[in-house]
Amino acid sequence: MxxxxxxxxxxxxxxxxxxxxxxxxxxxxxxxxxxxxxxxxxxxxxxxxxxxxxxxxxxxxxxxxxxxxxxxxxxxxxxxxxxxxxxxxxxxxxxxxxxxxxxxxxxxxxxxxxxxxxxxxxxxxxxxxxxxxxxxxxxxxxxxxxxxxxxxxxxxxxxxxxxxxxxxxxxxxxxxxxxxxxxxxxxxxxxxxxxxxxxxxxxxxxxxxxxxxxxxxxxxxxxxxxxxxxxxxxxFIGESSNLPVTIRDGHMLFQGENIGIRDACEGDGDLFFRPEDVVLTDDRDALYGKVTICRRLAGTRIAELDIANNGHEPHHLEIEVPLDATVAVGNEVRFRPTRWKVFRK
Ligand code: ADP
Ligand code: MG
CATH class of the missing domain: 3.40.50.300 (P-loop containing nucleotide triphosphate hydrolases)
Structure with a gap:
């Protein structure tokens, strides 16, 4: 029925x-x-x-x-x-x-x-x-x-x-x-x-x-x-992180800086991504943060990061990092989402 x-x-x-x-x-x-x-x-x-x-x-x-x-x-x-x-x-x-x-x-x-x-x-x-x-x-x-x-x-x-x-x-x-x-x-x-x-x-x-x-x-x-x-x-479903971003001419900016990804959405929004959907990078145009905690899970590792926020309380988020990457507490890591979604403000 x-x-x-x-x-x-x-x-x-x-x-x-x-x-x-x-x-x-x-x-x-x-x-x-x-x-x-x-x-x-x-x-x-x-x-x-x-x-x-x-x-x-x-x-x-x-x-x-x-x-x-x-x-x-x-x-x-x-x-x-x-x-x-x-x-x-x-x-x-x-x-x-x-x-x-x-x-x-x-x-x-x-x-x-x-x-x-x-x-x-x-x-x-x-x-x-x-x-x-x-x-x-x-x-x-x-x-x-x-x-x-x-x-x-x-x-x-x-x-x-x-x-x-x-x-x-x-x-x-x-x-x-x-x-x-x-x-x-x-x-x-x-x-x-x-x-x-x-x-x-x-x-x-x-x-x-x-x-x-x-x-x-x-x-x-x-x-x-x-x-x-x-x-x-x-x-609500799964793990996720989010940051406020602005998209100008297709380029995504976080705190005014280009973070190396493009999106069709223009204007202010919130960038959402999952911890597993990121890559570490050496590029200048990327997000970066300081590792506060590193956790080993079964087949992977989670790094918790603080991302500076213009003197306000830092943004706190989690990313998955490969087991062979040299990531330790106190390091700065640069990364970029590989899959994400922007919700317009
Ligand atoms: P859930 O099952 O998702 O936990 P409910 O359907 O039980 O949610 O409740 C939804 C909302 O309706 C809640 O705010 C709850 O307090 C209210 N509510 C549910 N039943 C009653 C009732 N008999 N009288 C007054 N408020 C109720
Ligand atoms: Mg119920």
Whole structure:
């Protein structure tokens, strides 16, 4: 089922939690809503679910305007960060719950529910644990039960709000891979909320980067990492540095000096680049700074630099330097970005 969010605004008090947000979610895709805390991710998910009503705008499930449909009518499946399993029910009863409480007209026969629960247990790799209670499971197992319960009702859309947020890093990583496989086998249209960029980039077909109730960019992991379209996305995803520059007749100037790169943007702007996208150089026309810290990483080295700023607090940034370069604390290094983006002021 494809979902279309059009011009959605959600106002809680006077402050908009979502400000005119539009998004097309494709049928069968796994899309991640990524943004810092308070950016509106949960609110957007709850609006899609029908747990919140929008102040303005519409939500379509396929061609159907679902904006005023109830949660039940929308038939969505949820998983939240904190396992909301029924503690007094076994794993099997938890998974089958959504089917058992259906009105008799649409409720499957008992034997059919049993079969479906058994298939789902198999799918989430928990066969054999059907008689356990939630407190007899690990955190990762509980979240897999929650997912099985969410898909048991054959939801039109699966909504996951930081489902692995409460688990430790190792289990999170395992579940991330597992969820991707599960998705590829079952094909549910899935909206996954996270504030963890690594999780979003690894897991999702497309990433929706959100900030302050707005969508900043929608794209594949490559799109948002390689061609961020705003200063926010550039700094939020991956490592980045930025400096104020002026471009005159195509030449880029920093503090009035030519830094040896050309850009089509004219006037004042902010130059953004990633630490890995620089080369060291002996040219006069280059950026330069003093090394304050040198850090060895697995296959590379990071130099932290202070760049003089006309008597103000220096600009501080990081560049990656080759292992064989002679770069030490206190040295001055000259460098030039090889890939960059200028955002006009
Ligand atoms: P996220 O999930 O990205 O952390 P939320 O969607 O939870 O962000 O919140 C977005 C904004 O809306 C925040 O400023 C939050 O304080 C506000 N907000 C969310 N829910 C409510 C609510 N029920 N009442 C008032 N403000 C809310
Ligand atoms: Mg949230």
């Amino acid at each position: 494809d979902v279309k969010v059009t011009n959605i605004t959600k106002q809680f008090d006077r402050f908009p939690a979502l400000d005119n947000v539009s998004l097309d979610i494709r049928s069968g895709e796994l899309i991640a809503l990524l943004g810092p805390s308070g950016s509106g991710k949960t609110t957007l998910l709850r609006l899609i679910a029908g747990l919140e009503q929008p102040t303005g705008g519409q939500i379509f499930f396929g061609d159907e305007d679902a904006s005023h449909r109830s949660v039940q009518e929308r038939n969505v499946g949820f998983v939240f960060q904190h396992y909301a399993l029924f503690r007094h029910m076994t794993v099997a009863d938890n998974i089958g719950f959504g089917l058992k409480v259906r009105p008799s007209s649409s409720r499957p026969a008992k034997s059919e529910i049993r079969k479906r629960v058994s298939d789902l247990l198999d799918m989430v790799h928990l066969s054999g644990l059907e008689s356990r209670y939630p407190n007899q499971l690990s955190g990762g197992q509980r979240q897999r039960v929650a997912l099985a319960r969410a898909v048991a009702i054959e939801p039109r859309v699966l909504l996951l709000d930081e489902p692995f947020g409460a688990l430790d890093a190792k289990v999170r990583k395992e579940l991330r891979r597992w969820l991707r496989e599960f998705h590829d086998r079952t094909g549910h249209t899935t909206v996954f909320v996270t504030h963890d960029q690594e999780e979003a980039l690894e897991l999702a077909d497309r990433v929706v980067v959100m900030s302050q109730g707005k969508i900043e960019q929608v794209g594949t992991a490559d799109d948002v990492y390689d061609t961020p379209n705003s200063p926010f996305v550039f700094s």
